[in-house]
Amino acid sequence: MTSTEVTGDVSSGVTVHDSLGQRVLFVDKSVYVATITNLYTEGFTMCIDLTAVDYLALENRLLPAGVVAQRFEIVVNLLSLVQRERVRVRVQIADGESMPSLFDIHPSTEAMEREVFDMFGVAFDGHPDLTRILMPEDWDGHPLRKDYSTGRIPVQFKGAAS
């Protein structure tokens, strides 16, 4: 079963959607790895980008029928070099939930998943080295969360007099 065959079938956990002419798959977390694996065999061998969005302030956003909105969304951009095509996979996850890591399929996600962990606090199961990547190791909070305000953070650096 390929992911393209199940258009609109909510029970399978994959909903195909068109966003401004770009192919977007809304994927349930339970079939996330399976879908990415299927797409890999279909030719999407390059994981160009993996990021997240915190929809805390946009809870009533528009989603295809059957997709239950959660606070976070993991957005994976895949590229097929042969078909010259892109596909975007969006997965809804709640605060505190963890995601399976794509490292075993796409080693390129190593730094990207670490960045999402650092910036959003979403953990990835099976990641080889889930540590902060951009912020200092002992930083409090995850800066790209919507409830992490800008400009009011005391400087947190080791050895600095606080």
Added chain:
Amino acid sequence: MTTLDERAAADNPVVERSTPVVSAGAITSEGGQELRSRSEISQKALMRESGSVLRLSESAAAALADVANDVDEDQTMIINMGPQHPSTHGVLRLMLELQGETVLRCKPIIGYLHTGMEKTGETLSFMQGGTNMTRMDYLSPLNNELVFSLATEKLLGIDGDIPERAQWMRMLLSELNRMSSHLLFMATNGMDLGAVSMMLYGWREREQVLRFFQKVTGLRMNHNFIRPGGVAADLPAGWRDDVLALLDMLPERLAEYEVLMTGQPIWRERLQGVGVITQSEAIALAATGPILRSTGLAWDLRKDLPYLMYNEVEFDVVVGLHGDAYDRYAIRLYEIRESMRIVRQILDKMPSGNFRIQNKKVTPPPRGRIDESMEALIHHFKIFTEGFKVPVGEVYVSIESPRGEVGCYIVSDGSSVPYRLHVRAPSFVNVQCLPHMMRGGLVADAVAVISSIDPVLGEVDR
């Protein structure tokens, strides 16, 4: 009346200098982010750090048995390169595990230049966003502005209405920017490998290109010139002569580079066979740009997924054969020539017309109108204070920057400020190739390998 000393003492409560809170070593420590000893890390992390994450057949793995994976820790040494090191292009820090002079493991540690630009992007309107984007990859600012503008235009639904002149102007600037970025690579790559005079030559030629940018945009770098809807201003009088002067000057200089670098046995010895990456590794690590092309795959977004008017110009995609540092150097050198070829065609094809879309929603009124019309003044004021509202949606747009695929993912909630702005920075992803390229290499070649990736740390850390 208190003395200055007393006031200073009141403002700054006494810190016991004799008993520092943390030890001196801990101040620069990044704990878990650092390269740890083999006993502390998982097998997967070990594979990753030693540059062997791809699944191989037994025979292929045996052929790769250049690096022992079960070394005694007494025989190895973990050393630090950077963040303060001239050859690490900014503040890239590498931790290397060495056995003698052989690199066994490598881990890039980044984040020293992190300034929260994606967070900043959530507070700047679509009108102001270019000023933020242009500072990420500071060596190809125009490409960053371009990808942001293309993404915003797609969200606005005006991506089909951008005037032709604006599109050709964007291409002209984008290609000149590719040339200036690669010229700087020639300079830094030369310097890193000991051809110090090359540094001066590369900067000299790049400066000529930047002088043209200054004439067109007003600034040498961080232009904020390509904006949603078109470009900020029309080309100045005499621009054609300036570009022609550049095109006349460069071939001769590039020929000099060939003599100075390509022709030198020492140069070739330093680069050939160093930092080899295979095509399957490059794809698995999502490396793009010259790194992917050095492995022989002709993948260039200008050709394969064309944007702007790239399907109307003729150029070749330069590919390598061996995936080594020499191929990456040669690809960049030849890409300068291909960019010059594109620029020549742009000179012939540059149409007349508007340099930005005549859509009152996104385009401010012309300067002259503001003095005459109250409505124009209000319109100008509204666009520059409130910005323009962008419909709800999310979009990912990517272009070929000098370093590879730079992508922009924007989520809009219908206001004039992006809800989320994410940039797929090519250097951030390409730096992941370092452990693979350094696998089994000498520590002296590490500098050549870092240089051949051409990372821009402003973009890696954002």
